[in-house]
Amino acid sequence: MTTELCYLSIAEAGRLLKSKQLSPVELTNSFLGRIEKIDSRLHSFVLVTPEEALRQAKAAEAEISFGRYRGAMHGIPIGLKDLIETAGIRTTAHSKVLIDHIPAEDATVVSRLKEAGCVFLGKLGCLEFAHGSPSADQAWPAVRNPWNPEHGFTGGSSTGSGTAVAAGLVMGALGTDTGGSIRNPASFCGIAGLMPTYGRVSRRGVIPYSFSLDHCGPMAWTAEDCAIMLQTVAGYDSDDPSSTNLSVPDYTASLNAGIHGMRIGVIRHFYEPHLPPEDEMRRAFEAALQELTKLGAVLEDVKLRDLEEYDDCKVIISEAEFFAVHEKDLIERLEDYGANLRFRALPGGLIRAVDYIQAQRQRHKLVADMQKKLAGYDAMVTLCTYGPAPKMSTEEPTHFFQRPNLTAVFNVTGNPAISICTGFDRMGLPLAMQIVGKPFDEATILRIAYAYEQATPWRRRRPSLV
Amino acid sequence: MADNHQSSEEEITLMLKRAGVTLPPEHLERCCAVVARLEAAARRLRKDLHRNDEPASVFLIRR
Numbered sequence: 001m002t003t004e005l006c007y008l009s010i011a012e013a014g015r016l017l018k019s020k021q022l023s024p025v026e027l028t029n030s031f032l033g034r035i036e037k038i039d040s041r042l043h044s045f046v047l048v049t050p051e052e053a054l055r056q057a058k059a060a061e062a063e064i065s066f067g068r069y070r071g072a073m074h075g076i077p078i079g080l081k082d083l084i085e086t087a088g089i090r091t092t093a094h095s096k097v098l099i100d101h102i103p104a105e106d107a108t109v110v111s112r113l114k115e116a117g118c119v120f121l122g123k124l125g126c127l128e129f130a131h132g133s134p135s136a137d138q139a140w141p142a143v144r145n146p147w148n149p150e151h152g153f154t155g156g157s158s159t160g161s162g163t164a165v166a167a168g169l170v171m172g173a174l175g176t177d178t179g180g181s182i183r184n185p186a187s188f189c190g191i192a193g194l195m196p197t198y199g200r201v202s203r204r205g206v207i208p209y210s211f212s213l214d215h216c217g218p219m220a221w222t223a224e225d226c227a228i229m230l231q232t233v234a235g236y237d238s239d240d241p242s243s244t245n246l247s248v249p250d251y252t253a254s255l256n257a258g259i260h261g262m263r264i265g266v267i268r269h270f271y272e273p274h275l276p277p278e279d280e281m282r283r284a285f286e287a288a289l290q291e292l293t294k295l296g297a298v299l300e301d302v303k304l305r306d307l308e309e310y311d312d313c314k315v316i317i318s319e320a321e322f323f324a325v326h327e328k329d330l331i332e333r334l335e336d337y338g339a340n341l342r343f344r345a346l347p348g349g350l351i352r353a354v355d356y357i358q359a360q361r362q363r364h365k366l367v368a369d370m371q372k373k374l375a376g377y378d379a380m381v382t383l384c385t386y387g388p389a390p391k392m393s394t395e396e397p398t399h400f401f402q403r404p405n406l407t408a409v410f411n412v413t414g415n416p417a418i419s420i421c422t423g424f425d426r427m428g429l430p431l432a433m434q435i436v437g438k439p440f441d442e443a444t445i446l447r448i449a450y451a452y453e454q455a456t457p458w459r460r461r462r463p464s465l466v
Numbered sequence: 467m468a469d470n471h472q473s474s475e476e477e478i479t480l481m482l483k484r485a486g487v488t489l490p491p492e493h494l495e496r497c498c499a500v501v502a503r504l505e506a507a508a509r510r511l512r513k514d515l516h517r518n519d520e521p522a523s524v525f526l527i528r529r
Contacts, residue, residue, distance in 0.1 A: 312507035319504060331486040343493040347501040349485035350478070355508040360521030362512050 005030040006168035007462055010225040013171060014072040017064060024064070024075030028057035028119050031077045035121065035169050038465050041149050042167055043141045044160040046082050047090060048122040053077065056119045063117065072228045072252075074117035079170035081158050082123040083130055084216070085205040086110055093207045095128045096139050096336040097329055107205025108240065109174055109216055109233045116232045121170055124160030130181055130209040131157065131322055132341030134392070145188060145389050146463040147429050152389040155184035161219045162189035167465055172220035172229050178209040179314055180384075180407025182217050183419035183434055188389035190421045190430025190458070192449060193219040194226040197440045198414035199244030201230070202237035210321035211242070212360075213314065213411045222459055223420060223449035227251035230442060249443050255450045260296030262448065265373070267382035270307040275403055278387035284422040284431040285383055288452065292381070295451050302380060304373055310366060310412045311404035316351060316359035317412075323348030363412055370413040371439065379445050380436045382406060384419045388429035407434065416442045420449045421458045430458075473501055 005027055008016070016022035032050050039045055060075035085091045085103035087110075092098045106114065113120075125143045127133055133156065134142030143159035145152030146167035154162050158175030162185030165173055175182040177195040186193025196217045206216050218229035231252065236245040266289060271277055277285075293299055322345060323330065330349070334342055374380065383406055410417040417436045424430055437445040453459050473481065475494055478501050482489045489497060 308510065312510050315504060315507050316511070327486075334487065334490070339493075342490070343497040344500055346482055346485075346487055346489060346493075346497055347478075347504055349487060350473075350481050350501060351504060351508070355511060357521055358508075358511045358513070358515070361515050361519050364519065364521060365512075365515070 003034070003168065006034050008171070009222050010072065010076050010171045010220060010228050011222070013076060014074070014228070017075045018069050020064060024057040024060040024119060025054065027075065028053050028077050028121070031121055031169065038167065039169060041465070042144045042146055042163050042169075044124055044143050044164040044167065044169055045079070045122050046092060046094065046125045046140050046160070049089060049120060052089070053119050053121050060117050060119065070117040073113065073232050075119060076171050077119040077121050078113065079121050079124045079161065079164050079173045080110065081126050081161050081173065081175050083126055083176050083207045084110060084174055085207065086120070086123070089123065091123065091207070092139070093129045094126045094138065094140065095338070097333065098207075099139060103205070105205065108202035108237045110205065112233050124158075124164055124173055126159055126161070127157035127181075128338045128341045129207065129322075129326070130176055130178060131344065132338050135338040135340040138338045142392060144392070146465060147190065147389065148427070151391050152429060153188065153392045155188040155385070155389065157181040158185050158193075158219060162186055162191060162193070165189065165191045165219050165221060166463060168462065172218060172225055174216060174229075174233070175219045176206055176209070177215045177217060177411065178213045178318060179405055179411050182215070182219055183384050183407045183417060186219055186419040187384040187432035188430065190424070190432070191219060191221055192223045192226050192418060192420050193217070194230060194418040194442065194446070195410065195416060196230060196234065196442055197416045199242050200416070200440060200442065201233050202240040202243055204237055204240040208325050210318040212321065213318050215411065223418065223446050223453055224252065224255055226418065227255060227446045227450075244440070246440055251443055251446055254443055254447055257447060258296065259292065259448050259451045262297045262378040263376065264292060264297045264299050264448070265302030265377040265380040266299050267302055267304060267380055269303055270382060270406055270409070271386065275307075275386065277383055280425040281383060281385070281387050281431050285433050288422045288433055289381070291452060291455055292448070295455060297448070302373060302377065305366060305369060307404045307406070307409065309362070310409040313359045313363045313366065314405070314408040314412050316355055317363065319348035320351040320356045323351075367413045370415060374415070374438050379448055381433055382436070384432045384434040388425050388427070388431055410436055415439060416445060418445050418449050420452060423458055424461065472505055
């Protein structure tokens with residue numbers, strides 16, 4: 001029964017909680033028990049907060065039993081990437097630099113989830129400051145991929161969020177995304193991960209990697225669950241200078257409306273013919289396109305700027321901004337950063353001001369060009385990663401620069417994008433694609449993702465862990 | 467990171483020193499690989515933008 005409860009979707013659990021067929025306390029205890037039982041193999045949590053979780057679960061139970069049901073996230077157990085600040089609860093960014101950091105205030109997204117009545121199970125591991133890669137000298141072991149804990153990498157940087165959702169250790173999680181950090185682990189862990197439009201979800205209280213590229217968003221088993229979580233955290237925040245003051249639509253209202261007649265642009269030129277993805281990933285993508293066609297969408301190849309153009313902008317901007325954020329600590333306590341972050345972070349201090357400015361100017365052109373291209377479509381689709389999860393390694397020197405990232409394009413342009421599962425390879429590792437939308441039109445990409453998930457069997461398979 | 471120039475290990479060490487950072491020797495090789503990547507990216511950035519193309523309003527188009 002415990003496993004069955006932990007594999008419910010947020011939408012399913014919400015209906016049971018609302019109708020009082022399921023107790024938030026029972027649900028929370030199921031998750032805490034499962035975390036204790038299997039997370040020692042996965043290391044998805046850097047901190048479990050059982051007392052806090054049970055206190056919140058009891059409060060939710062009392063409220064619901066008195067008829068004060070707050071909504072679809074009330075009593076739902078979730079986790080937070082440890083880059084997101086929580087009042088009175090240690091927030092480390094998975095780094096020794098912040099090993100004793102106990103924030104005084106919640107991030108805005110945390111406040112909103114608390115207002116919605118969520119249960120917080122704890123803080124989830126990530127790549128150091130959302131930028132490093134696993135190294136042996138870090139304070140916590142590297143997070144493991146639940147589809148192959150011995151070998152599989154989870155992607156980055158929202159590693160714990162991806163693993164915990166897929167393994168049924170949380171019902172949903174918040175991640176952050178500066179170049180793919182929600183969508184890559186979602187891809188490698190076989191879950192849904194949504195990077196909302198820049199400005200849609202507040203970043204106040206989210207430890208920055210790169211101010212102008214950072215997004216915060218939901219990771220969950222299904223697109224529907226992402227829609228439910230986004231509903232809770234989206235909206236203007238006057239304390240976040242990047243927040244946009246636009247009304248928030250009802251993200252679940254049109255989920256079931258189908259995609260008949262939608263025009264979807266297919267981006268293949270990012271990787272073909274010069275950067276061929278692994279065969280199984282490409283075949284799964286082509287099969288997904290056929291499925292979208294069967295559902296009534298009209299697909300057409302679309303050509304954007306070269307992938308490298310986006311990637312060059314991204315690395316110049318993100319590395320310069322990262323160094324700016326960390327300059328004091330990099331100078332004064334470099335040894336507290338993990339080995340694999342030190343050599344990545346330092347060159348950011350050598351980027352010329354003029355190159356940073358030229359990158360931002362070029363970015364302006366790329367943003368305008370993207371919106372012009374998207375005007376002819378409801379959405380676009382492309383691969384999320386070149387292949388399934390690679391082998392875990394703590395010795396990855398510069399792999400992140402070897403091939404242009406397929407996800408960072410949409411951090412540069414600020415468009416919303418969701419990664420969803422498109423099947424499994426012969427080793428049982430998840431495959432994925434990303435769906436990209438117009439600015440502030442998360443509803444459309446969620447609708448496409450939902451239609452695809454409903455039409456395919458991939459949401460019925462979970463990792464074998466017990 | 468001047469155009470058309472790939473910095474040497476000595477130059478990178480010196481530039482980092484000027485930036486206030488002491489580079490541990492064990493990181494030099496990998497750090498240089500990252501610098502080379504960044505320098506290449508900077509070289510490829512467009513240089514033909516109109517003088518009035520401002521970087522400040524990156525997201526203005528959507529507001």
